[in-house]
Amino acid sequence: MATSHPPLSESRFRPRILQSVGIILSYQCTNVCRHCLYSCSPQASAWMSREVLMAIVDQLLQFRDHLRSIHLAGGEPFLRFEFLVEAVELLSKSHLPLAYVETNAYWATREDIARAKLEALRRAGLRAILISVSPFHLEQIPFERTERAVRLAEEVFGRWNVLLFTPEFYEHFKSLGIRGVLAFEEYRKLVPTAWLARLIRVNYQFVPNGRGAFRLAELFPSFPARQFFSSNCREELSYPGHVHIDLYGNYIGGLCAGISVGNGLQLSKLYNEGTELEGRPFLRGLVLDDLETLFRWAQ
Numbered sequence: 487m488a489t490s491h492p493p494l495s496e497s498r499f500r501p502r503i504l505q506s507v508g509i510i511l512s513y514q515c516t517n518v519c520r521h522c523l524y525s526c527s528p529q530a531s532a533w534m535s536r537e538v539l540m541a542i543v544d545q546l547l548q549f550r551d552h553l554r555s556i557h558l559a560g561g562e563p564f565l566r567f568e569f570l571v572e573a574v575e576l577l578s579k580s581h582l583p584l585a586y587v588e589t590n591a592y593w594a595t596r597e598d599i600a601r602a603k604l605e606a607l608r609r610a611g612l613r614a615i616l617i618s619v620s621p622f623h624l625e626q627i628p629f630e631r632t633e634r635a636v637r638l639a640e641e642v643f644g645r646w647n648v649l650l651f652t653p654e655f656y657e658h659f660k661s662l663g664i665r666g667v668l669a670f671e672e673y674r675k676l677v678p679t680a681w682l683a684r685l686i687r688v689n690y691q692f693v694p695n696g697r698g699a700f701r702l703a704e705l706f707p708s709f710p711a712r713q714f715f716s717s718n719c720r721e722e723l724s725y726p727g728h729v730h731i732d733l734y735g736n737y738i739g740g741l742c743a744g745i746s747v748g749n750g751l752q753l754s755k756l757y758n759e760g761t762e763l764e765g766r767p768f769l770r771g772l773v774l775d776d777l778e779t780l781f782r783w784a785q
């Protein structure tokens with residue numbers, strides 16, 4: 487939370503120019519993870535169109551000098567695998583810095599199927615992959631699929647190009663010899679709560695947003711709203727290090743899921759002119775006023 491406020495006469499919000507961006511192809515997922523900050527689920531059936539994807543690529547090309555990293559995300563991007571391959575190809579041919587694709591590895595049901603998918607992505611130009619490993623994913627993804635995806639991805643992309651999020655959970659599940667899925671309540675019985683809370687907060691960098699804010703509240707201390715009254719979220723929403731642009735073109739600052747700070751299909755306009763805050767009391771409260779003002783407005 488930022489504590490310094492801009493002058494109240496300011497009526498537009500300009501985020502800092504992005505350096506790293508995740509392209510959210512869909513909020514659809516095989517899973518309904520209890521920590522998911524985007525509240526993804528199988529029911530979220532909308533996907534990015536090819537036109538929107540191409541428009542985002544066009545926009546990113548204008549800011550390529552600032553861009554260090556792009557990742558393709560969801561939801562679960564493997565659900566529309568042909569579109570994912572197309573997106574990888576488009577970014578690679580555009581010489582944009584595609585760093586990795588994120589996945590929960592649900593698709594690694596068989597050796598031949600999994601290898602074929604990874605090799606297709608590699609041929610399309612992908613150089614690295616991020617595989618999610620957490621007690622939340624473990625509730626719905628059998629661990630042998632995760633292990634299979636990791637092993638095959640290491641063969642296809644090379645060991646150092648397979649990112650586990652997180653390696654601590656991966657090693658822990660391996661050491662426990664887990665097979666199949668495991669309910670979070672069962673995993674909790676196996677580990678001290680303080681250890682688990684620290685791993686989730688520090689290593690996993692848990693963001694209390696979306697479903698996680700409700701479903702994991704008991705693991706963390708809570709504070710009264712007035713504790714945050716003097717701060718606002720200007721810095722977080724302006725943060726250039728991990729921006730997302732979703733299938734609708736929403737520009738999402740940092741990991742502040744559900745809050746659109748502007749049009750991600752008009753980046754020059756967003757960075758030069760900013761988003762008008764008049765008529766957007768929620769965004770205004772977050773970036774210009776303070777949280778007490780927003781709280782009073784919401785009441």
Ligand code: SF4
Nearest residue numbers: 515517519522561590
């Ligand atoms: S955290 Fe990932 S795997 Fe889980 S529901 Fe969200 S997008 Fe799907």
